Amino acid sequence: MRTTQTRTTGPAPQRVLVIGGAGEMGTHTCGVLAGADEIAEVIIADRDIDRARELAATLGVKATPLQLDLTDSGSLKEALGKADIVLNTAGPFYLFGKHVLNAAIEAGTTYLDICDDWEPTLDMLQLDDAARAAGVTAVIGLGASPGISNLLAALAMSGCDTVERAYTCWRANGYPPVPEGTTPPEATAAVVHWVHNLAATIKVWRGGKLADAEPLEERRLAYPGWGEESVWVCGHPEPLTLGRVRPELKESLNVMSSRPLLMEALIKTAGRVRSGELTVPEAANALVAEPNTMGRAAGTAPNLPVLFGLAEGIKDGRPVRVGARPLAVPNASMGTMTGIPLAVGALMAARGEVTAPGVHGPEGAIDPAAFFQLLAEFADQGTTERQDVVEVVSDFIGA
Incomplete structure (x- = not known):
């Protein structure tokens, strides 16, 4: 697993709002972010405030619980106003994907999610022009597959x-x-x-x-x-x-x-x-x-x-x-395979490495080599020194 390193350069630590943060996927996301120098605060937003409080208590001083109902647009807007980056792990995305992304664009907040539904993916891609006009970066589908x-x-x-x-x-x-x-x-x-x-x-x-x-x-x-x-x-x-x-x-x-x-x-x-x-x-x-x-x-x-x-x-x-x-992924469970890649994307965004305005699949906004090198730090078999984090092989067809 990753060992915390002292920050020397880069943007100021960021405040991250994790919607569904006390759920199966979000819990792993919050765990990574709470231990990262790039992050100033992890806001664990969840309908179940008791679970959010329990998780925050285990993660330390950077973690703040917040009760949030996504159907309350006013509360969502208020929550986004507290964050530099919002991570959406709350499904179903056909109900809440475009809704949260639209609110993030209006708030000017960097957005990432784990949407694995093709229907809401098309819906959210329709907001590409609005995101570009607002200078907002949105990355959709950053888990295992997609991601x-x-x-x-x-x-x-x-x-x-x-x-x-x-x-x-x-x-x-x-x-x-x-x-x-x-x-x-x-x-x-x-x-x-x-x-x-x-x-x-x-x-x-x-x-x-x-x-x-x-x-x-x-x-x-x-x-x-x-x-x-x-x-x-x-x-x-x-x-x-x-x-x-x-x-x-x-x-x-x-x-x-x-x-x-x-x-x-x-x-x-x-x-x-x-x-x-x-x-x-x-x-x-x-x-x-x-x-x-x-x-x-x-x-x-x-x-x-x-x-x-x-x-x-x-x-x-x-x-x-x-x-x-x-060759090096956090494969202990569906939660780690989905929640940790999302956290890695957030860390890269906090470092100023994910900045392309618009709504993108991961490949449209994230450098794969940098992503896999950072992801390997959270893999059971990974170390911060290893170079062989991905294997790329090829052959000529018909050769």
């Missing part, structure tokens, strides 16, 4: 003179088996969101523009040095923003890899929603209860990195394929 995945794709694309296709991929995991005779747990909001994005028409980047697509389309991807495996298309924000930094991009998809029995369960569950047999929440509960979807019981693991970006294009006049995967 780390976007920046991996950016590194992969940088290995091409021109890019034709870009993919972001993550490993789908199952759920712990339900002991016989016990009631399966209720599906979390994350699982409900996942099922929704597997059962409804989604947006991807095809033909150099946004296009409708159906999820769970099977594709074959070859990763340099790893071989070729099946992956399945998923609805996610990455394809909606990568083309904004590489306009020549013809296709961009977010895909998932999986053990075979888990993928069978996902396809079956999505089909039950499409047929009208189950609602999305009912299907999510059914998925959680599905047997043989966890670990080796679900079959052979795919021979692909767990999280990666992949680009295909032209380099020196030849077709090339470039892959990028992280």
Whole structure:
């Protein structure tokens, strides 16, 4: 983990408002920020003031609890007035993403979030002109996927003179088996969101523009040095923003890899929603209860990195394929994999390293090399001295 270092230069320490700060993701974000020299105050804003107070008590003098209801526009405006940077971890983003971003633009406050829904991503991108006019920097979707995945794709694309296709991929995991005779747990909001994005028409980047697509389309991807495996298309924000930094991009998809029995369960569950047999929440509960979807019981693991970006294009006049995967990430839980990248983005913003006005995906405003070097400081296997925090590999197609 990162060791606190004495500040010698740079902007004055910043005040950061973390909306949803006492939640599963925000807790990890606040923990990082409270120990950083770049941060003067961490305002833990949450509907549950008791949880916010409990967390603040554990984080020390920099942490301040604040009760905040996002439906109260006056309270939100007042809270933003206390901060230099606002981090939004409060879902659902289709309700609160554009609402909070719009308020941040009006307040002139730097904005970052962990939005992983493609619909509100499009809504927030519509505020790009307003953010630029106000001189406000907004980075949307800075978690694991989207987030780390976007920046991996950016590194992969940088290995091409021109890019034709870009993919972001993550490993789908199952759920712990339900002991016989016990009631399966209720599906979390994350699982409900996942099922929704597997059962409804989604947006991807095809033909150099946004296009409708159906999820769970099977594709074959070859990763340099790893071989070729099946992956399945998923609805996610990455394809909606990568083309904004590489306009020549013809296709961009977010895909998932999986053990075979888990993928069978996902396809079956999505089909039950499409047929009208189950609602999305009912299907999510059914998925959680599905047997043989966890670990080796679900079959052979795919021979692909767990999280990666992949680009295909032209380099020196030849077709090339470039892959990028992280070697040092805080992978203890979904909370750390999502909340800590957001905190790293906030630290970079506090240092004056994230300044591009407008609404961006991570790749539009954050330097990938600097991001991964800082992220490695919070990884269990990382140190502040290591250089091999990301592996970028390539091969010439057809060679």
